Every structure is written in C-alpha cells, then in structure tokens.
Amino acid sequence: VSVRAQLLNLFKDLQKEFDLTYLFISHDLSVVECISDRVAIMYLGKIVELAPTYKIFKSPLHPYAQALIESVPIPDPTKRKERAPLSGEVPSPVNPPAGCRFHPRCPLAMDVCKKEEPPMTEVEKDHYVACFALMKR
Structure with a gap:
C-alpha cells in the first residue's frame, strides 16, 4: 500500500x-x-458549486465544475469520456473580470454574467451553484 x-x-x-x-x-x-463528504469547486477564488461529493462527481452542474470533473483521467482506455474543452484563456486572478469570473470561458454566458456576480443558489436539495443560467427564474 x-x-x-x-x-x-x-x-x-x-x-x-x-x-x-x-x-x-x-x-x-x-x-x-x-x-x-462535501466538495466546493472554486474558480479564480470564488466558489461556483457546493454539494455532497457524490453529486459533484456524478452530476456537476456549473460549466466549470463539469469541465473539471470531465478532465479527470480514467484508467480504462476503452471508457474514454468525451471532453468539451473550455475556450479562451484563464483571466488574471490579480485582475479578474467583472461579473461572473468564469464568463469569458463559459458556454452558457449571458449579458448579465458580464455585469453581475451570480449568487450561490440552491438548485437542488443541498446542491448550490453560482450561475445565472442555472438559477430558477
């Protein structure tokens, strides 16, 4: 061992x-x-998803959390996952973008994402996400 x-x-x-x-x-x-038992996924110093471990690894909701979990290598080459690569460059953590810090790379980004920081919202029982596209409106 x-x-x-x-x-x-x-x-x-x-x-x-x-x-x-x-x-x-x-x-x-x-x-x-x-x-x-619980996992918080951070992007540029901000929590973007918080949930029990099994929820994060089975069905991440935030686009960054999805990309992060998809990037975990699988030892069995016959079970390769399709990976949707993130576009763009990682912004500077010293001078992060306004609004949601992930919006320059996010496939779900909307205009509001460029202006406002999304609040952590419970989208399922004990599963929180900071994403305007995933909020129940």
Whole structure:
C-alpha cells in the first residue's frame, strides 16, 4: 500500500474516531473524492458549486465544475469520456473580470454574467451553484 493511501486511511480513521471535520484543499480530484463528504469547486477564488461529493462527481452542474470533473483521467482506455474543452484563456486572478469570473470561458454566458456576480443558489436539495443560467427564474 502506498504512503498516500496510508495517509488517506489515517485521515479517515481519525475523522471517525474523533468526529473530526477537515477543510481539505487540493487539486487532486481523486483524493478529494476519496476523503470528502462535501466538495466546493472554486474558480479564480470564488466558489461556483457546493454539494455532497457524490453529486459533484456524478452530476456537476456549473460549466466549470463539469469541465473539471470531465478532465479527470480514467484508467480504462476503452471508457474514454468525451471532453468539451473550455475556450479562451484563464483571466488574471490579480485582475479578474467583472461579473461572473468564469464568463469569458463559459458556454452558457449571458449579458448579465458580464455585469453581475451570480449568487450561490440552491438548485437542488443541498446542491448550490453560482450561475445565472442555472438559477430558477
């Protein structure tokens, strides 16, 4: 067993034994899926989706979350996923765009996205998304 797997198992054991809560920040989505009960997906420092882990990995709703989850490699080459690549360049985190920070790359962007920052909205039970296109109007 790898050191990484041993550490993840230790984290889980300690969490159960001492009823701990972790704030675990990582770019390694396989580790995030393994250790987390809930996941927040961030883009340029803003949370764009927040939900239980199984919802994020099974059916992400925000366009950035979808692209992020689709980018996770699958070990079985016969089960390759279709990936919709994001267009455009990542804006500067020092000088992010007005409105929704993802709008320059978003396939669902509308005029309002360029002007206003979308609020986190519960679109399903315990599933929050910051996206005007996904809000119930």
